Amino acid sequence: MKLLVCLKQILDPDVPARDFQIDPAVKAARRGGANLVTNIFCENAVETALQFREAAGGDVKITALCYGESSAEDCLRKAMAMTVDEACLVERDGNTNPDAAAVGRVLAAAIRRLEQDGGPFDAVLVGRESGDWGVGQTGGLLAEELGRPALGFVESLQPGNGGVTLRRQTDVGIEVAEAEPPFLVTITNNEDNVPRIPKTRDVMMSYRKPLQKLSLADLELDSEEIRAGSSIFEVEEIFIPTDEVECELAEGDTLEERVDQLAKRIHEVVASIG
Amino acid sequence: MDPTQATREVFWNIEYTWLVYVLMVPTLAIFGWGFWLKIRRWRAGQPAVRFDRLGERLQLFLRNAVGQGRTIRSRYAGVFHTLVYTGFIVLFLATTVVAIHHDTPLHIMKGHFYLVFQSLIVDVFGLFVLVGVALAAIRRWISKPNLLVYTDEASWILVTIFVMALTGFMVEGWRIAVTDDPWAAWSPIGNVFALASDPLMSDAAMQTGHVVIWWFHLVVAFGFIAWVPFSKMSHVFTAPLNIFTANLDGYGGSLKTIDFETAERFGINHLGDFTWKDLLDFDACTECGRCTDVCPANTVGKSLSPRDIILDLQGLMHRQGDQFLLNGNGNGNGSGANASDELLPIIDQKTAVSPEALFACTTCAACMEACPVHIEQMPKIVDARRYLVMEEADFPEGMMDMMNSLESRQHPFAGTQFSRVDWTEGLDIDVMAEMDDPHEAEVLMWVGCGGALVERNRNTVRATAKLLRKAGVKFAILGREESCTGDPARRVGNEFLFEMLAKGNVETMQRYGVRKVVTSCPHCFNSFRNEYPHFGGSYEVYHHTQFLDQLLESGRLDGHGAADSSSGSSTITFHDPCYLGRHNGEYEAPRNLLAKVGGARQVEMERSRNTSFCCGGGGGMAFVDEPPDQRVNQERAQEAVDTGADVVAVGCPFCATMLDDGVNARRGDREVKVRDVAELLWDAVGDSDQTVP
Ligand code: SF4
Ligand code: SF4
Numbered sequence: 016m017k018l019l020v021c022l023k024q025i026l027d028p029d030v031p032a033r034d035f036q037i038d039p040a041v042k043a044a045r046r047g048g049a050n051l052v053t054n055i056f057c058e059n060a061v062e063t064a065l066q067f068r069e070a071a072g073g074d075v076k077i078t079a080l081c082y083g084e085s086s087a088e089d090c091l092r093k094a095m096a097m098t099v100d101e102a103c104l105v106e107r108d109g110n111t112n113p114d115a116a117a118v119g120r121v122l123a124a125a126i127r128r129l130e131q132d133g134g135p136f137d138a139v140l141v142g143r144e145s146g147d148w149g150v151g152q153t154g155g156l157l158a159e160e161l162g163r164p165a166l167g168f169v170e171s172l173q174p175g176n177g178g179v180t181l182r183r184q185t186d187v188g189i190e191v192a193e194a195e196p197p198f199l200v201t202i203t204n205n206e207d208n209v210p211r212i213p214k215t216r217d218v219m220m221s222y223r224k225p226l227q228k229l230s231l232a233d234l235e236l237d238s239e240e241i242r243a244g245s246s247i248f249e250v251e252e253i254f255i256p257t258d259e260v261e262c263e264l265a266e267g268d269t270l271e272e273r274v275d276q277l278a279k280r281i282h283e284v285v286a287s288i289g
Numbered sequence: 290m291d292p293t294q295a296t297r298e299v300f301w302n303i304e305y306t307w308l309v310y311v312l313m314v315p316t317l318a319i320f321g322w323g324f325w326l327k328i329r330r331w332r333a334g335q336p337a338v339r340f341d342r343l344g345e346r347l348q349l350f351l352r353n354a355v356g357q358g359r360t361i362r363s364r365y366a367g368v369f370h371t372l373v374y375t376g377f378i379v380l381f382l383a384t385t386v387v388a389i390h391h392d393t394p395l396h397i398m399k400g401h402f403y404l405v406f407q408s409l410i411v412d413v414f415g416l417f418v419l420v421g422v423a424l425a426a427i428r429r430w431i432s433k434p435n436l437l438v439y440t441d442e443a444s445w446i447l448v449t450i451f452v453m454a455l456t457g458f459m460v461e462g463w464r465i466a467v468t469d470d471p472w473a474a475w476s477p478i479g480n481v482f483a484l485a486s487d488p489l490m491s492d493a494a495m496q497t498g499h500v501v502i503w504w505f506h507l508v509v510a511f512g513f514i515a516w517v518p519f520s521k522m523s524h525v526f527t528a529p530l531n532i533f534t535a536n537l538d539g540y541g542g543s544l545k546t547i548d549f550e551t552a553e554r555f556g557i558n559h560l561g562d563f564t565w566k567d568l569l570d571f572d573a574c575t576e577c578g579r580c581t582d583v584c585p586a587n588t589v590g591k592s593l594s595p596r597d598i599i600l601d602l603q604g605l606m607h608r609q610g611d612q613f614l615l616n617g618n619g620n621g622n623g624s625g626a627n628a629s630d631e632l633l634p635i636i637d638q639k640t641a642v643s644p645e646a647l648f649a650c651t652t653c654a655a656c657m658e659a660c661p662v663h664i665e666q667m668p669k670i671v672d673a674r675r676y677l678v679m680e681e682a683d684f685p686e687g688m689m690d691m692m693n694s695l696e697s698r699q700h701p702f703a704g705t706q707f708s709r710v711d712w713t714e715g716l717d718i719d720v721m722a723e724m725d726d727p728h729e730a731e732v733l734m735w736v737g738c739g740g741a742l743v744e745r746n747r748n749t750v751r752a753t754a755k756l757l758r759k760a761g762v763k764f765a766i767l768g769r770e771e772s773c774t775g776d777p778a779r780r781v782g783n784e785f786l787f788e789m790l791a792k793g794n795v796e797t798m799q800r801y802g803v804r805k806v807v808t809s810c811p812h813c814f815n816s817f818r819n820e821y822p823h824f825g826g827s828y829e830v831y832h833h834t835q836f837l838d839q840l841l842e843s844g845r846l847d848g849h850g851a852a853d854s855s856s857g858s859s860t861i862t863f864h865d866p867c868y869l870g871r872h873n874g875e876y877e878a879p880r881n882l883l884a885k886v887g888g889a890r891q892v893e894m895e896r897s898r899n900t901s902f903c904c905g906g907g908g909g910m911a912f913v914d915e916p917p918d919q920r921v922n923q924e925r926a927q928e929a930v931d932t933g934a935d936v937v938a939v940g941c942p943f944c945a946t947m948l949d950d951g952v953n954a955r956r957g958d959r960e961v962k963v964r965d966v967a968e969l970l971w972d973a974v975g976d977s978d979q980t981v982p
Contacts, residue, residue, distance in 0.1 A: 031707050216555065
């Protein structure tokens with residue numbers, strides 16, 4: 016069996032508030048002092064794929080694919096350190112923020128290319144959403160491009176009778192489904208697919224695993240077109256919300272007086288909000 | 290009676306004396322074979338350089354082996370061990386004198402030497418042995434402290450030594466009584482036996498008794514000698530050897546480095562991967578239990594016991610020693626390791642070397658400092674952790690978050706709300722990357738993650754920076770280019786991550802030509818001082834208390850600032866950080882500074898300086914949630930609170946946060962503050978309008 020996991024490199028969502036900056040010109044976050052990390056749901060997807068391989072008892076090949084800047088090689092190396100077999104990076108030029116549909120097109124083209132060379136992927140795993148924009152559309156749009164059936168919010172894949180057994184989270188509980196490859200799933204997190212810490216030996220081995228690099232030109236895509244995005248939506252404005260806190264101390268000499276004062280003020284404030 | 294002619298007849302009443310020599314042959318053969326087995330096992334270990342620097346080794350040997358420097362630190366055990374130890378030496382010398390006198394033409398056992406040494410001194414030291422063994426027996430059989438290991442072997446050793454000394458006095462006494470020895474008074478203890486036996490026994494009975502007990506004494510003594518290499522009595526030889534080959538570089542430099550290019554395994558899970566010195570360590574243990582007694586993790590009730598780790602590994606080595614020799618040629622170059630894969634793992638849930646115990650160690654080195662025979666427990670714990678972390682990726686969750694953060698953010702504090710430069714706000718501090726000529730900076734102020742990214746500690750680094758500025762020191766920081774030194778990764782066992790971080794930092798510092806570093810984090814201090822030289826980073830390194838102390842001494846820092854009265858009236862107790870004190874031997878600098886803090890009184894905790902008790906934060910433990918009833922920091926905080934001090938002074942960002950938590954849990958209604966030495970100093974000598982914060 017062959018699985019493909021899509022990865023995205025994002026700005027560290029744990030960046031200290033003060034280090035988080037916005038570039039109003041491009042209407043996006045600025046790198047600033049922030050680090051780059053693999054989007055957490057993508058790492059959950061890698062972990063889910065690895066667990067599927069372990070449950071299937073071998074003969075499952077896992078490929079990681081990323082559309083990103085050259086720095087995203089780190090994410091792919093880390094995935095290979097987690098024991099993904101091979102990786103492919105589609106290089107993005109410049110600091111642009113292609114939207115989900117554009118990314119879906121690039122990934123689909125890359126997947127088709129990889130399938131041409133190495134045979135079809137039975138399942139494509141995509142993180143449920145990314146920690147930077149949180150749009151959550153890439154999986155669906157990619158499935159559309161590939162013409163595959165898709166299921167969202169999947170938390171585990173297990174080998175089933177002939178197909179694959181999926182567990183997915185829904186508003187009313189867990190749904191278990193049987194799926195016939197090929198298909199695409201978006202992966203969410205649960206307590207069982209916490210990404211593993213690679214063993215040091217695997218970290219070292221990851222540098223010997225194949226990492227293929229493709230450009231948009233290799234995929235016969237027009238980079239200008241991708242850069243411009245699909246215009247399914249347009250970012251109007253982007254800003255950091257400010258919270259204003261007004262603090263007032265209830266006064267009084269005794270505890271009772273202070274409680275009375277507090278109750279009075281609460282009434283007044285509630286009344287003023289109306 | 291002419292005392293110059295005083296002597297006694299060797300063997301006197303004993304016939305068939307040739308039998309002594311016949312019995313000696315198998316005795317010495319078994320003794321030699323026993324030690325040969327041991328040496329062969331040790332030599333199957335990996336190489337270690339421990340016969341260099343002979344002068345220093347000899348000094349250490351004289352101080353702590355011959356002089357028993359560490360053994361006598363414990364009062365009760367020190368007393369009885371000294372009695373038995375000196376007794377053994379004197380009795381051994383006396384036996385040698387008899388042998389020389391009898392078996393060579395040198396008849397030395399006569400005259401004043403015979404009376405003073407061979408009779409009086411030998412008798413007194415024989416009594417020492419009896420008293421010493423009795424004291425040991427009282428401890429082992431009556432007071433029964435936890436630190437001992439209660440084995441039959443240990444009891445039999447006491448009984449045997451006691452019997453040997455007692456029967457020695459019996460045969461001496463009967464000889465004196467029957468021969469009417471004119472020099473009896475010179476052998477006071479033997480004489481007591483003589484006087485006591487005289488009215489009770491006939492001469493003939495004493496003569497028969499003498500023969501029987503004499504042979505009995507001989508057989509017991511020879512049996513004991515043959516047993517030595519197979520019992521913990523072997524420490525008589527292994528301990529001095531272990532002390533001679535001890536690590537001379539301080540605990541801060543005691544971890545091994547790994548060559549990742551060539552290493553077949555990372556970390557250790559098989560005996561054959563230990564060095565010969567590690568294997569010798571296992572055999573040198575005297576089972577005294579002092580290491581476990583001082584271990585902070587053990588004290589709060591965790592399963593970690595350094596003594597049991599050493600003893601369990603010793604047991605494992607003895608059980609399968611020959612197996613790991615299979616492919617080895619015993620030349621100490623590690624070829625024994627070829628057979629490692631067939632060996633049992635050393636990490637075993639059912640023994641003291643369980644993952645749970647290994648990950649409770651704070652790497653405080655209290656065990657190593659307490660060990661009378663210089664066994665290196667902590668590096669072995671880290672060796673095993675390395676195996677778990679790097680080969681198995683198996684470790685506690687808190688440590689996982691820490692390592693993840695180190696990997697992606699180069700600092701261990703996932704979720705911190707601060708950047709590395711936030712603390713400099715309003716201080717206008719030079720950042721090397723922004724300076725026209727970074728060489729202008731006399732010293733690099735290494736802030737450390739714990740200083741820059743933890744709210745509580747930002748005052749410490751601010752105070753340090755302000756003091757440096759007040760003293761006119763030209764300093765700069767690396768700012769965002771600073772990465773964790775890698776200490777937490779290294780202690781947890783992720784040597785690979787440590788190496789990556791270390792190499793990165795060395796490169797950055799090289800770029801700016803850094804030669805002198807001052808830091809308020811003892812962990813960073815230790816890494817720079819003892820670990821970075823291995824990666825090509827050699828600097829003149831100071832802990833901030835050392836640097837500030839020098840500035841005050843030299844007068845560069847004016848100590849007559851606006852002494853703040855609020856600290857002037859307080860009582861301060863200083864908590865020695867493990868990585869400043871025990872690991873690097875600095876105990877005075879922080880105390881000197883505190884003495885300058887406007888008239889404050891200093892009190893010491895019971896466990897201080899080299900016996901200081903860890904705050905609980907070392908070894909990556911600061912990132913692990915301890916069970917509420919097993920918190921090392923609270924144990925330590927209680928001790929600090931009990932001194933009655935209202936300020937607990939610290940010199941480490943990890944100690945600060947750990948003790949802050951601990952003190953808040955234990956101080957009751959009393960106002961007790963945890964403050965870094967630099968904060969206190971700034972309050973005392975800083976400009977009054979700019980106190981910290
Ligand atoms: S280093 Fe400290 S915590 Fe670790 S075993 Fe030794 S005494 Fe215990
Ligand atoms: S390791 Fe050292 S301190 Fe611990 S029990 Fe053995 S001899 Fe004593």
